[in-house]
Amino acid sequence: MRILVCIKRVPAPGARIVVEPDGQTIDTANLGFTISPHEECAVEAAVQLVEQHGGNVTVMTLGPEGAEEQLRHAVSVGATDAILIPAGERDWDPQATARALTDAIGDAESDGAFDLILFGNESADSGGYQVGVRVSRALGRPMVNGIKGIEIGKGVVTLRRETDGGSELYELPLPAVVGVKEGITLPRYPTLRGRLASKKADVRTFEAGEQPGGQSMVALANPPEQVKQTVMLTDAAAAVDVMEELGLL
Amino acid sequence: MILAIVEHDRGTLNELTLQALAVARDLGDVEAVILGSAGAGLAEELGAHGVSKVHVADHELLADYGPDAWAETTRQLADAIGAEVVLAIGSDRGNEVMAHIAARLDAPMVANVISVTPGEDWGVVRVRWGGSLHEEALVVAPLKLLTVAPHALAASEVGGPQAEVVPFMPSLSDEGVTRVIDRATLAEGITLATAPIVVSGGRGVGSAENFSILEELADQFGGVVGCSRVATNNGWRPHSDQVGQTGTRVAPDLYIACGISGAIQHWVGMMASKKVMAINTDAEAPMVTKADYALVGNLHEIVPAIIEEIRNRRG
Ligand SMILES: Cc1cc2nc3c(=O)[nH]c(=O)nc-3n(C[C@H](O)[C@H](O)[C@H](O)COP(=O)(O)OP(=O)(O)OC[C@H]3O[C@@H](n4cnc5c(N)ncnc54)[C@H](O)[C@@H]3O)c2cc1C
Numbered sequence: 001m002r003i004l005v006c007i008k009r010v011p012a013p014g015a016r017i018v019v020e021p022d023g024q025t026i027d028t029a030n031l032g033f034t035i036s037p038h039e040e041c042a043v044e045a046a047v048q049l050v051e052q053h054g055g056n057v058t059v060m061t062l063g064p065e066g067a068e069e070q071l072r073h074a075v076s077v078g079a080t081d082a083i084l085i086p087a088g089e090r091d092w093d094p095q096a097t098a099r100a101l102t103d104a105i106g107d108a109e110s111d112g113a114f115d116l117i118l119f120g121n122e123s124a125d126s127g128g129y130q131v132g133v134r135v136s137r138a139l140g141r142p143m144v145n146g147i148k149g150i151e152i153g154k155g156v157v158t159l160r161r162e163t164d165g166g167s168e169l170y171e172l173p174l175p176a177v178v179g180v181k182e183g184i185t186l187p188r189y190p191t192l193r194g195r196l197a198s199k200k201a202d203v204r205t206f207e208a209g210e211q212p213g214g215q216s217m218v219a220l221a222n223p224p225e226q227v228k229q230t231v232m233l234t235d236a237a238a239a240v241d242v243m244e245e246l247g248l249l
Numbered sequence: 250m251i252l253a254i255v256e257h258d259r260g261t262l263n264e265l266t267l268q269a270l271a272v273a274r275d276l277g278d279v280e281a282v283i284l285g286s287a288g289a290g291l292a293e294e295l296g297a298h299g300v301s302k303v304h305v306a307d308h309e310l311l312a313d314y315g316p317d318a319w320a321e322t323t324r325q326l327a328d329a330i331g332a333e334v335v336l337a338i339g340s341d342r343g344n345e346v347m348a349h350i351a352a353r354l355d356a357p358m359v360a361n362v363i364s365v366t367p368g369e370d371w372g373v374v375r376v377r378w379g380g381s382l383h384e385e386a387l388v389v390a391p392l393k394l395l396t397v398a399p400h401a402l403a404a405s406e407v408g409g410p411q412a413e414v415v416p417f418m419p420s421l422s423d424e425g426v427t428r429v430i431d432r433a434t435l436a437e438g439i440t441l442a443t444a445p446i447v448v449s450g451g452r453g454v455g456s457a458e459n460f461s462i463l464e465e466l467a468d469q470f471g472g473v474v475g476c477s478r479v480a481t482n483n484g485w486r487p488h489s490d491q492v493g494q495t496g497t498r499v500a501p502d503l504y505i506a507c508g509i510s511g512a513i514q515h516w517v518g519m520m521a522s523k524k525v526m527a528i529n530t531d532a533e534a535p536m537v538t539k540a541d542y543a544l545v546g547n548l549h550e551i552v553p554a555i556i557e558e559i560r561n562r563r564g
């Protein structure tokens with residue numbers, strides 16, 4: 001089977017996100033970049049499905065040139081093909097992102113459709129919860145989000161979604177689109193062979209025109225910080241005093 | 250007019266919906282849609298939250314949750330009543346249904362707003378990074394599709410009159426309609442998302458076995474155990490225990506963080522807790538400086554000592 005995974009390059013902040021003075025971007029000078037944990041797990045899930053059922057995994061991203069790093073990382077853990085849609089340094093809105101991905105998928109499917117297209121449930125930075133659904137609609141394929149289990153059957157895929165205290169099952173005819181959540185499986189680390197393969201991998205580019213949608217960003221800001229006076233407790237007895245005060249015991 | 254989606258699971262209300270209604274009320278006259286007749290019983294209480302009219306949509310494809318049928322029905326209703334805004338809570342289902350409506354209309358959708366300012370172009374503030382960054386944005390569209398960030402605003406009753414309840418019959422075809430086909434119950438009773446007390450562990454716990462002292466502490470007050478992503482990635486705990494941006498959001502009365510540094514992606518998952526107690530060897534860890542109470546020291550000594558102290562006091 002042929003599987004496509006769409007991934008997005010995002011910064012990996014630590015204890016605080018620093019917004020640039022112009023309010024347009026976050027300060028990434030001292031930050032590494034990664035892909036969202038949801039998408040990392042989607043790549044792993046795709047690689048495992050291909051190990052079971054045969055086939056190959058393609059990864060695709062719309063982003064700056066630097067996003068090649070995330071595509072190559074995906075190759076180092078088992079993807080075979082990588083496609084970059086150059087978008088310059090500025091982000092595209094969710095509708096524009098979905099339109100460009102749809103066009104690029106159309107191009108990549110000229111020699112046959114992907115059986116499965118995996119997205120993350122939401123991107124780690126912007127978290128619009130929509131790009132995958134838009135692409136699935138444009139392609140006329142069914143989609144469910146929030147998936148933590150994928151099983152391939154005859155012409156269908158069975159999907160498991162966790163709810164508070166339980167889970168729901170969905171069955172979709174193939175080809176289908178799935179929004180994956182972290183926890184579906186544990187991502188592997190790249191092997192030495194994987195690293196070598198990723199260095200040699202050929203990253204294809206697909207040029208897509210930007211077709212903006214109706215949402216535009218004005219500015220980013222840090223939420224007001226709650227300044228708290230932390231009460232330092234000296235020992236276990238003091239901690240239990242607090243629990244009593246809170247009426248928990 | 251504002252059309253709010255009342256999220257329910259086979260008749261059980263998702264209480265977060267009431268928070269979304271609090272945002273909706275400030276924007277204009279609020280009508281609500283309940284998808285599936287199983288939820289019809291919820292209509293009565295919505296008047297108290299400021300809803301003037303409730304549309305109960307009935308169709309066999311609405312017997313259980315399905316993103317396509319929920320989205321298509323809401324789209325048809327919004328069109329029929331000339332809604333200016335469709336709004337839902339930013340839950341898994343709320344965001345999913347709204348995205349399906351947006352995709353059908355090829356219209357913008359703004360996820361997880363915390364404030365909305367109507368105008369010629371609508372201004373919104375939404376959250377990013379699971380809540381650790383705010384974004385001011387403009388929405389230009391005849392029908393605004395918005396989800397409200399959970400816990401951004403408290404639900405409140407405004408004591409309105411009972412809402413008028415009217416039926417709505419959508420026209421749906423079962424072609425390509427995705428629905429729940431089966432379900433399993435994993436846990437009965439309190440879950441991580443609803444527990445009054447969460448005892449959470451991170452890298453500092455050190456191993457899967459060491460979590461047993463956290464379990465024991467949680468058992469003292471009917472709490473549950475949570476964890477950080479490091480604990481999940483090391484295979485010490487299942488992902489369903491993970492608290493944070495890509496895990497579960499919790500809002501207990503007390504959150505006890507043991508050996509968790511307080512990275513922003515963890516913090517956003519538990520910042521709605523009423524009180525936070527940190528147990529950490531590092532007095533400078535963000536979890537310690539941001540907590541209400543902190544104990545600086547080794548959790549492997551402190552946690553058992555707390556359990557013993559509780560037992561002693563209970564006699
Ligand atoms: C003028 C302007 C400036 C912006 N500036 C910023 C900014 O500074 N920082 C910022 O974080 N956002 C910014 N955005 C928003 C950003 O463009 C969106 O994040 C982007 O369009 C994707 O939407 P999303 O992240 O909401 O995706 P979601 O709908 O949350 O993503 C779901 C899934 O879709 C896939 N996906 C999403 N994006 C891509 C992609 N680019 N390539 C491949 N797959 C993808 C992933 O699998 C992801 O898990 C800006 C938007 C505009 C219009």
Ligand SMILES: Cc1cc2nc3c(=O)[nH]c(=O)nc-3n(C[C@H](O)[C@H](O)[C@H](O)COP(=O)(O)OP(=O)(O)OC[C@H]3O[C@@H](n4cnc5c(N)ncnc54)[C@H](O)[C@@H]3O)c2cc1C
Pocket residue numbers: 011012013014034035036037124450451452453454476477478479480491492493494495496497507508509510511512513514515518528529530531534546547548549
């Ligand atoms: C997009 C994205 C999403 C993410 N989502 C999540 C998420 O949902 N949830 C999440 O948790 N993380 C998430 N993360 C990861 C997050 O950034 C941190 O890496 C993670 O939370 C750190 O876990 P930790 O606090 O257990 O480990 P560390 O940061 O390593 O902290 C361990 C702490 O334990 C203390 N300690 C060590 N030994 C002891 C001892 N004996 N007694 C007491 N204290 C001790 C140390 O002082 C330290 O403060 C995400 C990251 C990204 C990029």
